Amino acid sequence: MAIVSAIAVITRRNPVHAALSLIVTLLSLAGFYLMLYAPFVAAVQIVLYAGGIVVLFLFVIMLINLEQNIREYQFNKQWVVGIVAAATLGGLLAFVYRAGRNAFPSAFYSGFRGLEADNTQQIGLALYGQYMLPFEIASLLLLVAIVGAVVMAKKRI
Amino acid sequence: MGEITTLHYLVVAAGLFIIGTVGVLTRRNVIIILMSIELILNAVNLNLVAFSRLYGLHGQVFAIFVITDAAAEAAVGLGIIIAFFRNKETVNVDEIDLLKW
Numbered sequence: 001m002a003i004v005s006a007i008a009v010i011t012r013r014n015p016v017h018a019a020l021s022l023i024v025t026l027l028s029l030a031g032f033y034l035m036l037y038a039p040f041v042a043a044v045q046i047v048l049y050a051g052g053i054v055v056l057f058l059f060v061i062m063l064i065n066l067e068q069n070i071r072e073y074q075f076n077k078q079w080v081v082g083i084v085a086a087a088t089l090g091g092l093l094a095f096v097y098r099a100g101r102n103a104f105p106s107a108f109y110s111g112f113r114g115l116e117a118d119n120t121q122q123i124g125l126a127l128y129g130q131y132m133l134p135f136e137i138a139s140l141l142l143l144v145a146i147v148g149a150v151v152m153a154k155k156r157i
Numbered sequence: 158m159g160e161i162t163t164l165h166y167l168v169v170a171a172g173l174f175i176i177g178t179v180g181v182l183t184r185r186n187v188i189i190i191l192m193s194i195e196l197i198l199n200a201v202n203l204n205l206v207a208f209s210r211l212y213g214l215h216g217q218v219f220a221i222f223v224i225t226d227a228a229a230e231a232a233v234g235l236g237i238i239i240a241f242f243r244n245k246e247t248v249n250v251d252e253i254d255l256l257k258w
Binding site: 150 | 161166167168169171174175179189196199207209210214218224229233237239240242248251
């Protein structure tokens, strides 16, 4: 389902349909995270991606009126080269996965306890302990992004 | 049907990554290109979380950092698109070919 709706994202003519297919992709990815014992990342995925970023996309699509744009040709002139490049990348990935399919450790990491009830607590401790500096840098990045978005969207630059 | 191993998640993530690459390289609409970039970042996230099942919690922490970066990138990119559309009345990448006008 993730793959099918991802294909729909890049083939739909109407950008609103593409954004809705993106929501389906993100929700099925959140399901994958739940299957991988990562409930906090799944919740963040739903709230931040499906609730925040896609709504931002939809706002911009509504804001810029694309009435005649939908009827235009949707692919650029380099599409043959693009598809060949992507197929080469896919072949490379398939080769690597095929050659190394027995290289992954089959056991979980030591101390793995299945679905942990304190997953969120563990992530919080890691964020504020070992990853303190990257966390602060991420907050600075968000501040810069807010200021940049406001400056870009102003009437007169 | 066997057990779902890490390799299955990696194959799904590779599929998402390739679809995103095709979208970035072939579409004309900038908004769709940004959505394809989101697809690529999500493929990377799926890889990180799949490996965090094998190697500990660090992959999930990095996935959260990647989500933060994706949010910042989407905000700035959409702001740039709005500014462009106000000036040029188009969102097609092959008509946006000037840095200054």
